[in-house]
Amino acid sequence: MQKNNSPLTLLGNISPKQFFTEYWHKKPLLIRQAIPEFQPLLSKSELFELAAQDDVESRLITFFKKHWEMKNGPISSIPVKEKKDWTLLVQGVNLHNDDANELLKQFRFVPDARLDDLMISYAVDGGGVGPHFDSYDVFLLQAHGQRRWQIGAQKNLSLIEGMPLKILSHFESDQEFILEPGDMLYLPPQYAHDGVAIGECMTYSIGFRAPSFQELGESFMNFMSESIDLPGRYSDPDLKTTTKPAEISTELLTTLSEQIAKIRFTNDDITIFLGEYLTEPKPNVYFDSPEKPLTPKRFEQAALKKGVRLSRKTMMLYKGKHIFINGESFAVTTADKDILATLANQKNLAGSDLLGASPDAMEAFCLWYEDGWLELNP
Incomplete structure (x- = not known):
């Protein structure tokens, strides 16, 4: 296993120890060429085939006339090429593909109890899932094409009501990056971000359990x-008559409290x-x-x-x-x-x-x- 004091190309030539001290849960980190000359692990057709399987968690997200729609998988049909602003999300790809599983293992400088899965996002030009925040840490690795990321440390995390997705109602970005294949962006929990595809693209998200x-x-x-083992049964051999039959007695409450x-x-x-x-x-x-x-x-x-x-x-x-x-x-x-x-x-x-x-x-x-x-x- 990788030692915590050894610099990793994956982390921009800093050690996991330094990463945890300076960035984890604290601030974003942009890593250019975290994995140099990275190539997609699955083709577009292979990803679509996964999305159509019953044992694979997938979602199809579209944006049309200022309205977001989400369809849960299995996804058997993909929007026609001419339709813009759609994204396919395939969760847990590491469970179904050896190469994806090996990629996820590179992030085992984080304990397995916290490491969740590898999700692949395929998007056509203009596609994305809207400005949002995650409740967990995430690494966003660009696998194919380009994606423009806008991020911001905003405190107002209110959402647009009536949407199937958690879309921020007031998104404010203070940094913007265009990621190329092999580039990676780390974001701490509740850090607002919005990623939009520039042409056809694929992004790999390494998420964590929280x-x-x-x-x-x-x-x-x-x-x-x-x-739980509480032997015996409630009894009241000294029960007295009452003029308030609907009232729960103090004796009953006391006995139950003692047992619990x-x-x-x-x-x-x-x-x-x-x-x-x-x-x-x-x-x-x-x-x-x-x-x-x-x-x-x-x-x-x-x-x-x-x-x-x-x-x-x-x-x-x-x-x-x-x-x-x-x-x-x-x-x-x-x-x-x-x-x-x-x-x-x-x-x-x-x-x-x-x-x-x-x-x-x-x-x-x-x-x-x-x-x-x-x-x-x-």
Whole structure:
């Protein structure tokens, strides 16, 4: 893995450490030729084919007579060439294309828990998605053609009402750039921007996860509901007569408050919840199991010879003794933890790395292989 103190061409020859200190969450960074001589990873036709698939998240955005329209995928028909001001957005391209997945890996100086996906925006001349802001950090890499970006650190983030997109009602830019293939622009959260295609163009967006605390809180409470243990049932043997039968009694409220106050959660609870939450596949993600899977014994022989790698759709994290993969979690021994942490960090293991794996770990690898979460190295 890249060390944080090593300069990266991708970041304009500054180190990730300097980038986090000076730019991350703070201010934009324009990087000319972040990836020199960059060429699109997918052709226009390949991108359109992806947009038509049921398991791919896509959107078609058009602007006509001062009105924005958005159609969610699958997108089977693209506007005629003569129609202007339209944009096709294809999300999670890294889940479906090896080259896109390798490109996303270049941004793993940011932890996997925060790195989200690679989205490709294809636009005809004049196309864009309007002036807006994102709630997360984003890198905008120009892949084909040119795009003019106007950006501004405005405080007024009010939106136009009645639009299917979050379009800023009062956009004010203070900087403007034209990006060529290989150029990249970093923007922190809530930084207003508007990108317009100059001729036909493709832009790759590398986005990051930034769930709201409300979303996390609701998900955590749902997670904890499966482990709450409050034995007994409400009773009131000393119940007295009342002249106000519709009033909730103080005794009932007090008893319930005392019982709910018994609910406790630990750091371990939060760790397991977060690991499962962050690795849970998105609803449109489907894994491809091998057509003719090897038997467990033959799989182990092949794995020890070739090694294994995670499917590009698999998300794997760890913390302490806990391993998380695709929304599931389990605790492991120290010996297996080293092997599994290496797999999570490097996305692959050589055959020699598996020599110290326990039978339980090898059984888990085989099950993941059968489910399409893990593959044998070619």
